[in-house]
Amino acid sequence: MDKQHPQQQWREAVLAYAEAINLYVAQGREQGWDHLEEPATPDTAHLLDAWRAALLAINRPGTGEQQRQLFREAWPPAHLPLLPLLEEQAQGVDQVLLLGDGSLLARIGKPFEKGQVLRLDGVAVTPVIGVEYFGRCPQRRYYALANSEGVRVTDGWGGPLVARLPWPHGLEGLPEGFPFEPLDMPPRPTALLPFPDGQRVLLASSDGIFVLAADGATRLLPRAEDILEELDAGTDPDDVGLGLCMQHVAMSPDGRLIALGEQCGRHLVLGEQLQRLAVVGPASEYPHFALFNRAGDQLLLNACHFYHGASVGVRVADLPGLDTEHYSEDTRTPVLQDGARLYAGVARQGEYIVGDAHGYLRAFGEYGAEHWQHFLGSTISAMDISADGRTLVAASYAGFISVIALDTRRPAWQIGTGAHGEVRRWVCWKGFERPLAW
Template sequence: MTAPSPHLHWQAAVHAHARHLNDYIARGDARDWQGMDDPDDAPDLSALLPTLMEQLRAANAGRDADAIARFRAQWPPLHEALLPLLEDNSQGIGALAWLPDGGLLVRTGAWYEPGRVLVVRELESQALPSVDMFGASPDRQLVALAIGGHIEIRRGDEPAPAARLPLPRGDEALPAVLAALAEDDAAIQQLIPFNDGHRAVVVRGDGVFLCGPAGIQRLLPTAAELQEQAAQEDPYPVRLDMVHAAVSPDGDWIACGQQDGRHRIFDGHGQPVCRIGPHGEYPHHAAFFADGRHVALNACHFYNGATIAVDTAAFDRIDTDFYEEHPAVRVVDPGGRIYASAPVAGGLVLGDAYGYLRAVDAGGTLLWKQHVGSTISAMAASADGRMLAVGSHSGTVHLIDLASTTANPEQVGVRAHRELRRWLFWKQEAAPLAW
């Protein structure tokens, strides 16, 4: 009797495990997760990994869409089954941004890791060695590129940059004693151009900066915080942990924070407006909803956390402490440590430390959720709202069709959207692999 093809065993095991997890999630949600045991472990498919990888490389050899589609149908992806390969291959995805022509910018490696920037179009990828980091504007019509010590803000396919701005030196507004201690901490964690194409926010370990035609303004640490730090008996260099920022769609607001203290709101010209206490221990992420009427602020504790939505109309009358209730503040996600997010129709997609995507509205209603793999590290929605790109610390980029209403049988979640493709940006592979 002929042994079944390896892919048939893989396919059956992956689909069975997905059915089990979806049933488990349905039961957990129905019981509000009270008295739930752990789900079954993922199937051990390690013996099939050499065959899978051989066939995946073969499917990618000709960059043929039909060959890759056939491979995916035979070998549906399961993150947990790939864990034996990740120790030597995984890396963070530091940033993602869609281009107007449908291309996707990818920064491999988290900001603190060596990496490179590539652009992916259909089944082709091209390295952009001159680009250090990039970021998209809130309306996703512009992209800012960090190139050779400056910022180029580009609109669509226009050949000339809309603006060319200097990058921060790092000593802006530093008291002399702190300037003397300044370290080389110029790795860009976030780069956010405004919709007007003339300003950009730069987030680094040594500060949050607003760059514009008139120069560079430091937002964090504030002048008062710098003076206090400089006056200490044993001053130390400026170094911010878990620093982050977001720009509102209308360009009127900048939200930012770092591990110590409350979230800060500045106006679009860098003037401080208010401070908002998180509903968690350590501020970790900020993002504006698509309509700009609310900002989401996440704070974490280990791998958990909470996200609040704050009405931007209340910025002129809010000043809250940690966990303080306020009519303009609502908890919209009570459990996740959020690393990345993206605005979508009617809400915001939050990506957490456990590899879950949760789309919520500003009232806290869960719109949909799905599991994609390891800790989420980057996210980008296309300008037309159709596509969502999600990067994780497994070195994977997931391309998700937000207009879909039916998920693949291997997908796990509630009202999950169809994953069209995933790219493996693995350290030991000669080129990215489309799956």
């Protein structure tokens, strides 16, 4: 029987596995993968009770920051050892935002679940009352705060109210004369993005993509012309699909362009007057995600197939009139990243940082050059980056939130190729009274 303390066993197993995986990746990238054998995952299941007890203990009130740092050194963060616990305790984190004071907003729960919005400040966890969903404009000034009554827009987090916007009733933009039914409950947002004027909000949901304003909503998807095409083809109005899957939106940094899409069809880009500017064929089966670069002069468009995908990049200057098909070889829409199905991503100067369905953060340049990868685990569900590009936060569907200091130092337990150091990990699990700081 191993007489080592569980903490020591954990530390040695996590460090040894990270070292082995990082070496394996380095050799594979340099020499090829054909004759390499992936390192075996260490047996740590017998250490989970001790890990849980230690995590609960370090989160008791009155614990100092030095004690917490010692805890992270003794029990270094890892994902794979926790796999046996995920089925019963994991829950998704579907929204995260870094506030200007360094605190963090998070929505615990998937979009279709009731969920809870929390503010994480240091190690303090505070429920945000009266807010069920949130979002921020690309300029980081206006915030959208939503509940069953509608959407409020504030000038800054905690700032003055500048607009109240009603939810769409669901009949906006639908062909008249057909027996369509209004929504029986407010949409559940997957994105809420205020415009630079603070008076409108871009809403993505499975019930449709809309622009919300005080005098009502404007439907962007599904489009009336597509619905009419179905009706003209003889489809019964009751069978016309008004719901969306894999719906997604992105707003340019200046708020003048909107990229949007869903799993059926191609990527769309709309201009300042919501007019169709471009239709871009995806590089995989199903349009899934969109992201503008930091400068606002390039757009990244991802499409997926199962747990894989591909992302094309298109210069904003090339958008007017652009119309390409699936898997187009048009030189204006080159593939910048091949392999990742994306749910979340951010941009900083000259670089995209995206999270894939296999638990990796992947960074690459605006011409497609790979920069680095960083393993968190599980599907990456939400991301944000600080205004100065130095702090990254990434969340997963396994219920973890990782706060990462970019361009610092990679700790020995971190799996990845970049010089980035996680400074805190939150465990947002069922069965815990609140998220626990690791």
